[in-house]
Amino acid sequence: MLTLALSKGRIFDDTLPLLQRAGVEVVEDPQSTRKLILGTNRADLRVVLVRASDVPTYVRYGGADLGVAGLDVLLEADAGDDGDGLYRPVDLGIARCRLSVAAPVGWDYAAAVRQGARLRVATKYLNLAREHFAAKGVHVDLVKLYGSMELAPLTGIADAIVDLVSTGGTLRANGLAEVERILDISARLIVNQAAFKTRAAALRPLVAALRAAARPSHAEAQS
Ligand code: PRT
Numbered sequence: 001m002l003t004l005a006l007s008k009g010r011i012f013d014d015t016l017p018l019l020q021r022a023g024v025e026v027v028e029d030p031q032s033t034r035k036l037i038l039g040t041n042r043a044d045l046r047v048v049l050v051r052a053s054d055v056p057t058y059v060r061y062g063g064a065d066l067g068v069a070g071l072d073v074l075l076e077a078d079a080g081d082d083g084d085g086l087y088r089p090v091d092l093g094i095a096r097c098r099l100s101v102a103a104p105v106g107w108d109y110a111a112a113v114r115q116g117a118r119l120r121v122a123t124k125y126l127n128l129a130r131e132h133f134a135a136k137g138v139h140v141d142l143v144k145l146y147g148s149m150e151l152a153p154l155t156g157i158a159d160a161i162v163d164l165v166s167t168g169g170t171l172r173a174n175g176l177a178e179v180e181r182i183l184d185i186s187a188r189l190i191v192n193q194a195a196f197k198t199r200a201a202a203l204r205p206l207v208a209a210l211r212a213a214a215r216p217s218h219a220e221a222q223s
């Protein structure tokens, strides 16, 4: 039995068409069941539903053989370390967004940086934010939040935020603007390194099928 770890929401929704192109149908809808283990049309493959930030943990410890996780989650979890028990063989090109610095409309972020001001920045991406501002030589006090980062500048607990942006609608709705792009993000297929060897006969064809399924979306993105 192979186990694939997904998170509910955009990762599940965007992975489903890739699975279908690889011949895999998930037989239950996560919106209408409370089950955390979902069957598929293949007797040897099941899906487990976990929090987005827990996907690498399940795959690293072998609770799942493979999984789909955003590059933001992967980089934040291991802060750039590759020797962590995970292969990342495929950029699936889904759940695209970017990690950016955002600040209130009308506040001059660039000027504050030029003047060497010490900035207070709210984020759930402490490691990625620390690396970004250190590389720029900007002094920051980071405030860890778990969600609704947009609220931090509006309530005065931070000057700026580091968060994911896709359409920009959430920032606009809250009087914020993107002032710096840090990193382009997409979801990656990750595979447990030991399983990739010990269960190669089952895993390799699935990884190859998902790689092939992901290609059309890359071609679209490039055209
Ligand atoms: O929601 P939960 O706390 O359970 O976990 P999560 O937020 O980590 O999971 P989820 O499902 O929201 O995100 C899973 C992955 O999707 C992330 O790790 C990213 O790799 C990817 N992704 C792609 C995004 C977005 N686009 C995105 N827009 N994740 C979050 N957002 C949020 C963003 O944080 C902001 O609040 O959407 C809002 C901005 O969207 P726009 O379109 O208004 O700009």
Ligand code: MG
Residues within 6 Å of the ligand: none
């Ligand atoms: Mg979310």
